[in-house]
Amino acid sequence: MSHIHPLNPETMPNEPEKATLEGKNKFLGLWFFLGGETVLFASLFGTYIALRNSTAGGPTSQEMFGLELVFIMTILLLTSSLTSVYAMYHMKNQDFKKMQLWLGVTGLLGLSFLGLEIYEFAHYITDYGFTFRSSAFGSAFYTLVGFHGGHVTFGIAWLITIMIRNAKRGLNLYNAPKYYTFSLYWHFIDVIWVFVFTVVYLMGKVA
């Protein structure tokens, strides 16, 4: 059971996340999960595209959407993607403290993204009376963006759990895959957001 002891830099392989069979399995498993998520979000995007003009007399996307806020949110999330890469960089260099630090930053960026999203939703609801129930467009909008937001929330919860869990233990071959799969998941959230801001906000602004 040697693999649970914290490893010193000497014995730690360069890719600790894939050094054990469990690690390899987790790595593949998460990638496959993301493959499935691709179709999952495609179904939501498809639904949104089909319903984006079904406003039932309510406000349209052109009237409501503001680009500034979305731009800030985008930059936040993109940056959090970079910080998580940076954390993985430190993992490869076996610098546990720095890894935790940068993951912390990632989490904070994610939280601020969520905060802005909630603010945005509140803004549409109070200022435009635009809700989940107003029209098919409303349902599709909140569901698509909300599903993404839900993924962010879940990601943050996951991050917090592994960070606290391993704070005292340091990096080892048992938890390295957990960190790594988290970072993959987090990137994927960013991938989805790229399409959200493109399809929902930018295209919504165009027509």
Next chain:
Amino acid sequence: MENTNSDKIRAYQKQKNKEEMQKHLISFGLMIVLTIIAFVIVATGIMDKMFVIPVLVILAAIQVAFQFYYFMHMKDKGHEMPATMIYGGVWGALLTLAGLGVISWW
């Protein structure tokens, strides 16, 4: 463990990791640029409506390719299966989008 050889390997790995990180920084920079371009196109309305949507989609696709290939290491060895699955997913996604986006209106 007092093996100098392993130290060398370490050092070499560190160097490689660093280079890798620099690549990541560059791709991050590019992603930000792509994002800005996309937002600017829409905010200023300089482009003809006909072209905007395809251009936006292409920009998004490039950006996503960066995420996958650099940030998520899909370019590296040992990622054949992940790549297959993601492409499978993308294929499924395209069909779904075609189904819902195009032929639910007739």
Next chain:
Amino acid sequence: MKGWMGKFRALFILGVLALVLTGCGKENLTAFVPKGYGAESSMKLIILSIVVMTFVFLSVMIIYTIVLFRFREKKGQEDYIPKQVEGNKTLETIWTVIPIILVFVLAIPTVIATFDLADVSGAAEEGAISVDVTGNQYWWHFEYQGEEIQTSQDMYIPVGEKVYLNMISSDVIHSFWVPTIAGKMDVNVENTNQMYIEAYEEGVYWGKCAELCGPSHSLMDFKVVAVSPEEYEQWVADMQSVDPEEEPQDAVAVEGKELFEANNCMTCHAIGSTGSNVAPNLTNFGNRTKVAGFMEMTPENLADWIQDPEKFKPGNNMTGTYPDVSKEDAEKIAEYLMQLKHTEITPDVAGN
């Protein structure tokens, strides 16, 4: 179209004959004996595909039978180890290429026919007949465009002419199907579907709802009454000159009319071409083929229906919307409704 058809015409007729002899369902209901354009197009493809499939099935079964007879384990040779064959390029190519060819044989006519049946451009032509069809739980409504005619349950069309249908549903998805003259098409809620039907012969054709739409889905029948073009003209004229206020002849029916008005029936049912269409339009009701689409047209049935429609069509939208009607009253109303005959052109004319 004609080319490949020619070759199969003989077979087609032969097939139809065989089916008629062996019993292929009720006339004017079965899809086996097509009497309309759409049904015929489908039938051609059905026959073509059966021919292809017979060939396929025989090929499989011949090999299968040989295998089973020749290659069984022999007594006393239980230890015999057959040669471990990996494969055979030629054979594998053969059974890849032949199916591809067969698929083409079927696919090309399919595509041609699909486009042919989807071509509703004729609807815009001068004198084309267009009918707005509405599917409702569990009845059908028909409005003749530009003619100010409304009917329910029985739709009249002239023989030999394309009749264009614009179909929409008021509640859930239904599907319009008259097997003997045309294949089906769904009746959706959010968009109008277009198709055309054309009957070759006079007759009363059974229509069925083919998409699950609730408990009484199986009872959502209707009829297409195909009459000669002259008779159709007359029917149109008669229907346009209906006087909804017309007093019935005998006393019972007069009483029935009063009861009909007193019992709220008019809030939903209209007679004549104006008025609400949340319930079957009862113009010319006396000439209907069936009560509520599927029950035999007798005064008893009608009176029973009026008293308790739920018993006959579970979940229908008439139940409980009007005051209880006594047996006598129901019979009087039935008498009145049975006398609503507004035209000489009846299903009998079409040969019911």
Next chain:
Amino acid sequence: MSIAATQKRSFSAILWDYLTTVDHKKVAHLYLFGGGFFFLLGGLEALIIRIQLIKPMNDFISAGFYNEMFTMHGTTMIFLAAMPLILALMNAAMPLQIGARDVAFPFLNALGVWLFIFGGILLNMSWFLGGAPDAGWTSYVPLATDSATHGVDFYVLGLQIAGAGTLMSGINFLATIINMRAPGMTYMRMPLFTWTTFITSVLILFAFPALTIGLFLLMFDRMFGSAFFNAALGGNAIIWEHLFWIFGHPEVYILILPIFGIFSEIFATFSKKRLFGYTAMVFATMLIAFLGFMVWAHHMFTVGLGAMANSIFAVATMAIAVPTGIKIFNWLATMWGGSIKINSAMLWSLGFIPTFTIGGMTGVMLGSAVADYQYHDTYFVVAHFHYVIVGGTVFGIFAGLHYWWPKMFGRILNETLGKWTFWVFFFGFHFTFFVQHFLGLMGMPRRYWVFLNDQELDLGNFISTIGAFLMGVGVIMFLWNVIATAVKGEKAEADPWDGRTLEWSIPSPPPFYNFKQVPLVRGLDALWIEKTEGNKQMTPGEPLDDIHMPNGSILPFIMSLGFFIAGIGFIYQVDHKLWYIVLYGGMALALGTMVVRSLKDDLGFYVKKEELEREAK
């Protein structure tokens, strides 16, 4: 846990063992019992359907109840019987076939089976709680959104929970096959059943998410007032149809591809011949899976998508005949020149060939769009899909059960009874469904509670009902066989069929760690190769060493229970806000177990080398 034989344990010990198991072989048992139970239930529903249709204008059951009956029959059979039974066989055989000690994620495997069981229970609770779902297994909106009882809510949550389990199994099998093959087992040396498991898992991975989303949208519309399918607010019901069939068509290949794998094993084994055209078989499977994603709209030919869409989908649909044909002919060629031994497993396989060919041919006939305007939603379609599903999937499950039963339970099913079961079921089947082709074209739409008098549909329906009862007799014989075998069946040796693949190289039933030493694979049909070279057993691919095994855990059970409770909360929160307590309570239980799982390291245990050596003596 020790390897010392686990004989004579108390009932509660066995129960606890199953509740906490993460062993793929026991998970397979759970799938088998669960799926088997739901098969009986679905069959009972089928019999009720057939009794109602025995004569015209019958009033055996009411209209609304009939709709519940076929909805539950279809849903149960597809999601709770056929798929779990297939997963049972996959779990039982696939890891053994690749020489693995377990699956990649044993915990997820257990979670999958419990999610299926709880999802199934939830769905079926609707019978007692105000009415089952009644909008068909396809649950088309707006009928489903309008449906007045909670039935459709049970459908949504039951399938959501069971579906999540299936998705996990899919990912699990993929990782297992990629990472855990024995040394020497390259992809092109994998047995065909492993291959089809692999490709089926890919289908699951890409098909189920569409259903997940569809169910979410339906749930939001029914419970939270959204307007996806509400035309009055701009919604579009066709979106549901697309989402359902984007899932639904690949789903039918999920039901048949593993079965193709089973038949490939059986034909090869009992013809004593290598599978003919192995490479072609593998690529044909891939091609079917690939094309399977591009044909979903053939279920929607009459929706009004337009001539262009209908044509494209018609041609794509017909194209699937080609790779499937390759398979049929390769099986025939496998038997050609062989030394065919006919026992129960082989009988089911031989029965499959003509039956499935007919079903496939009617499928291609349905693919001809214009012809489908006549067939669609009639008994012709019912006949088609029972020919492929019963004649394919169910025959295949029976074949696979007879084939692997010795491996799963250590006893051989009785041959005489097995043959009787086959013949009775086979004839019953053709009686039931062959006439339905004609009924359809004679003007009998499907999902009809009654058919009218004087429509010349009486005889056909009568024959059909009689056939269904014959099938019922067949099923009862099989049950009898199972019980008789359990009581006094013949004990099975490791390799009762003169098998070709790795699962036959280890004892029946295998020890919980499967392989003492992971074998070295030297080619396709690894065991057969060793046997022809006169070796008694596989050459080990590793030295004898400690074996790492995962610990059992009750958490999968509790987590599934949590989702189950939350599901009930979701269903009833529309009636009263207090139900939110149940909803959040269930969620807390499920998420709480998840947190426990991630906080508590589960490092498994080791079976010591010494212990293994002692065992060997």
